Amino acid sequence: MSEFEQTVGEIVGHIKRSRDGFGQGWAEFHAAEELYKTAKELRRQMLQEILGQNDLAICPGYHGLQEGSNKPAAEQLGIYPRSQMRLYFFQDPVFEREGEYGTDFFGATWLSLLCPEHFPETDEIYRQAETGTEIKSEVIRDGDRYILHVNGEDITDFVNRGGAHINLNGVTHPGEEIYRHFNLPDLPEKPSLDSLKFGK
Numbered sequence: 001m002s003e004f005e006q007t008v009g010e011i012v013g014h015i016k017r018s019r020d021g022f023g024q025g026w027a028e029f030h031a032a033e034e035l036y037k038t039a040k041e042l043r044r045q046m047l048q049e050i051l052g053q054n055d056l057a058i059c060p061g062y063h064g065l066q067e068g069s070n071k072p073a074a075e076q077l078g079i080y081p082r083s084q085m086r087l088y089f090f091q092d093p094v095f096e097r098e099g100e101y102g103t104d105f106f107g108a109t110w111l112s113l114l115c116p117e118h119f120p121e122t123d124e125i126y127r128q129a130e131t132g133t134e135i136k137s138e139v140i141r142d143g144d145r146y147i148l149h150v151n152g153e154d155i156t157d158f159v160n161r162g163g164a165h166i167n168l169n170g171v172t173h174p175g176e177e178i179y180r181h182f183n184l185p186d187l188p189e190k191p192s193l194d195s196l197k198f199g200k
Contacts, residue, residue: 029191029193032191033191036187036188036190036191039187039188040187043179043184043185043187044172044173046184047174047178047179047182047184048172050182050184051170055081055082055083056074056079056080056081056082057079057080057081057082057085057113057169057170057171058077058078058079058080058170058171058174058178059078059079059080059085059113059114059115059117059118059170059171060078060112060113060114060167060170060171061078061114061115061117061118063075063076063077063078063117064076071181072177072181074181075115075117077177077178077181078115078171079178079181080115080116082113082170084115084116085113085114085115085116085119085170086113086114086119086138086139087111087112087113087114087138087139087140087141087146087168088111088112088113088114088119088120088136088137088138088139089109089110089111089135089136089137089138089139089148089155090108090109090110090111090135090136091108091109091133091134091135091136092108092109092134108165109158109165110165110166110167111139111146111155111158111159111165111166111167111168112167113167113168113169113170119138120136135148135150135151136150137149137150137151138150139155144156146158146159
């Protein structure tokens with residue numbers, strides 16, 4: 001066998017082993033990705049069980065932590081008894097405006113569970129000819145119905161439609177500091193193709 005044929009044979013062998021190794025490595029990486037998602041969801045469920053058992057909820061508002069605090073108090077993290085939290089409805093009506101690059105859309109409607117620190121002091125309705133009616137109001141639960149305190153309007157249909165803009169139970173996917181507060185374990189390193197490629 002000539003040196004050329006030997007070299008070509010070695011190339012083919014390396015390529016085959018590389019393909020076999022890559023296939024095995026990809027399968028392991030995909031399995032790690034799926035297990036990471038499962039672990040993340042299981043830990044989230046553990047937190048929700050703790051919150052439910054203790055009748056707590058997490059406010060979505062910003063809660064600044066005091067410097068040098070090794071273990072922040074629950075309120076610093078936005079964790080409050082559900083009995084102290086109230087539902088707040090905000091409607092900024094959607095309207096169109098022609099801009100330099102076409103039609104722009106503005107407005108939002110959301111419902112969220114807020115702590116005493118972030119719950120506004122007053123309800124209000126503000127009507128503006130150009131954009132419609134802006135509403136800020138506490139929401140009162142009456143059985144299965146959701147009623148605006150400011151004007152008695154029933155917004156149950158809006159609530160039942162659901163979506164990311166409706167948050168009846170406080171934050172459900174919090175940051176790591178919340179899990180650590182309840183002594184729940186950190187997640188392992190998140191599977192990353194960069195770490196696979198570059199060993200980071």
